[in-house]
Amino acid sequence: MMVMDRSNRATAPTAPAPGAQAEATAEATAGVYGPLKISAQGVDVFYGDKQALKQVDLDIHENQVTALIGPSGCGKSTFLRCLNRMNDVIESARVRGTILLDGQNIYDRDLDVVTLRARVGMVFQKPNPFPKSIYDNVAYGPRIHGIGSGKAELDEIVATSLERAGLLKEVKDRLHEPGTGLSGGQQQRLCIARAIAVNPDVILMDEPCSALDPIATARVEELIDELRENYTIVIVTHSMQQAARVSQRTAFFHLGELVEVGDTEQIFTSPRDERTQGYITGRFG
Numbered sequence: 669m670m671v672m673d674r675s676n677r678a679t680a681p682t683a684p685a686p687g688a689q690a691e692a693t694a695e696a697t698a699g700v701y702g703p704l705k706i707s708a709q710g711v712d713v714f715y716g717d718k719q720a721l722k723q724v725d726l727d728i729h730e731n732q733v734t735a736l737i738g739p740s741g742c743g744k745s746t747f748l749r750c751l752n753r754m755n756d757v758i759e760s761a762r763v764r765g766t767i768l769l770d771g772q773n774i775y776d777r778d779l780d781v782v783t784l785r786a787r788v789g790m791v792f793q794k795p796n797p798f799p800k801s802i803y804d805n806v807a808y809g810p811r812i813h814g815i816g817s818g819k820a821e822l823d824e825i826v827a828t829s830l831e832r833a834g835l836l837k838e839v840k841d842r843l844h845e846p847g848t849g850l851s852g853g854q855q856q857r858l859c860i861a862r863a864i865a866v867n868p869d870v871i872l873m874d875e876p877c878s879a880l881d882p883i884a885t886a887r888v889e890e891l892i893d894e895l896r897e898n899y900t901i902v903i904v905t906h907s908m909q910q911a912a913r914v915s916q917r918t919a920f921f922h923l924g925e926l927v928e929v930g931d932t933e934q935i936f937t938s939p940r941d942e943r944t945q946g947y948i949t950g951r952f953g
């Protein structure tokens with residue numbers, strides 16, 4: 669099921685306008701995967717002179733979990749950061765190519781990056797709650813973005829976000845205690861609640877479980893599966909088991925290239941590229 673991302677373009681007789689190309693891709697894949705949310709086209713990233721990503725084309729579909737896998741240093745985090753322009757904050761980083769979010773290029777000069785990062789939220793490897801109360805952690809984004817006027821509305825947003833992150837029950841009696849006092853797994857779910865609170869479309873997760881114990885990991889994995897109903901999720905993981913458990917679609921990166929993308933089951937049972945085969949059978953990485 670990986671035909672579309674690449675072959676679509678490869679067989680186009682002449683280079684279509686970027687918009688037309690995106691439409692064609694959306695059309696070709698919509699029936700199989702549901703609506704297209706993000707379309708990355710010809711993405712190159714450089715850190716100084718060093719190229720970290722080479723001509724990456726990847727489509728990401730709504731209400732699905734897309735896993736990015738591959739050996740350390742292959743560019744997974746770099747690609748993830750392209751999707752909400754977090755590479756902008758890295759001095760030496762330069763991004764080339766097109767990334768469409770709902771058809772709009774997020775690298776357009778007139779695009780508001782703050783709004784973009786609310787639409788495309790991020791959860792990091794190490795849980796990083798602010799040194800504030802649980803309540804204020806979740807209310808932080810809505811306050812900045814002016815979402816929710818008045819206390820009642822903000823209370824509601826905080827409760828709903830914690831509920832969606834599967835944390836409300838555990839913390840409802842201590843909302844005004846520090847977020848940093850929670851366990852690691854709870855802190856990570858708090859960070860997910862914080863991302864949800866600004867009502868994003870997409871949630872990016874960079875190895876969100878790698879600092880967690882197996883029980884907390886299982887809880888976050890369950891949560892990811894629930895969240896997919898309302899959000900589009902892109903997760904970087906170094907655990908192939910995790911990719912297999914949580915994602916519907918998997919993209920394999922190697923040395924800055926996107927080698928192969930397809931249904932998760934296909935990638936893990938019948939990869940088409942021998943590099944993918946090598947990685948999933950543990951020959952490298």
Ligand SMILES: Nc1ncnc2c1ncn2[C@@H]1O[C@H](COP(=O)(O)OP(=O)(O)O)[C@@H](O)[C@H]1O
Pocket residue numbers: 715720738739740741742743744745746747758760
């Ligand atoms: N801030 C940075 N400055 C310079 N080089 C970087 C930076 N971040 C990543 N790189 C380099 O880019 C390549 C891809 O890194 P990364 O995206 O972190 O890979 P992964 O997440 O797959 O481990 C690596 O060679 C890494 O050393």
Ligand SMILES: [Mg+2]
Pocket residue numbers: 744745746904
């Ligand atoms: Mg990484």
